[in-house]
Amino acid sequence: MTEPKHIESWLTDMDGVLMHEGVPIPGADAFIKKLRDSGKPFLVLTNNSIYTARDLHARLNRIGLEVPVENIWTSALATAKFVDSQRPNGTAYVIGEAGLTTALHEVGYILTDSDPDFVILGETRTYSFEALTKAIRLINEGARFIATNPDNTGPSHEGVLPATGSVAALITKATGKEPYFVGKPNPLMMRTGLNAIGAHSESSAMIGDRMDTDVLAGLEAGMRTFLVLTGLTAEADMDRFPFRPTKVVDSIANLVDLV
16 A cells, blocks of 8 residues: 655635634644645635635734735635636525525626526625515526535534525525535545645645544545544544544644644
8 A cells, every 4th residue: 555645735614623613723823833844735615605815814813823925725716716617707696695606707707687597695684585586587597506515504602503505405495406515525636725725635644523524525526534422423422424634633632743
């Protein structure tokens, strides 16, 4: 059996790995600093499409995590890259926030509710019944249905919130059309991210706190995977899945020495 290649580049999830409800996880600052000092390519990933990379850079900076804008990769950026590769300079009806609309504008997309090429569903704090009705009618008229990520729920201080996956299910029920989900666990998000930093999957690692998105996406993209136990998946949950991470660690602090 051939020896695995040394890890030359790192991809890491954000929520549950680097921070939890706006508070940095101990060791996250040391990990990011070591990555930056090493000069190795890296990306901080999130399935959340609400914020632009600049917004996230500022949010991370406020809690002491220095992540450059170009090292942040969101499902919104991956979605914009995907539709641009499929239909350059196309049109889209978008339900989402600035993270998604800005990413689409930057690849030359026109946002319209008049005969769009795509209906693109992202995360938003205020899903409007009127906007969902418009999306359903446009899909029924032939627009292709894309969603930034399949997460069914998201966290809030009051408890869980319905997220993109749940709202996509509503649209699917009304139209009979399934969306193409770009974000994790779709390995496309990882591959486009790796391409953006000039990295190769066989010498890259993915760190995440969820078996069903982070570890699965890393596995399917051909990377080594590290599961941290500071987020959603507990060690007891792992046996429910038919696949395993390369390694399980308590937190990101245990991985600093691997950089």
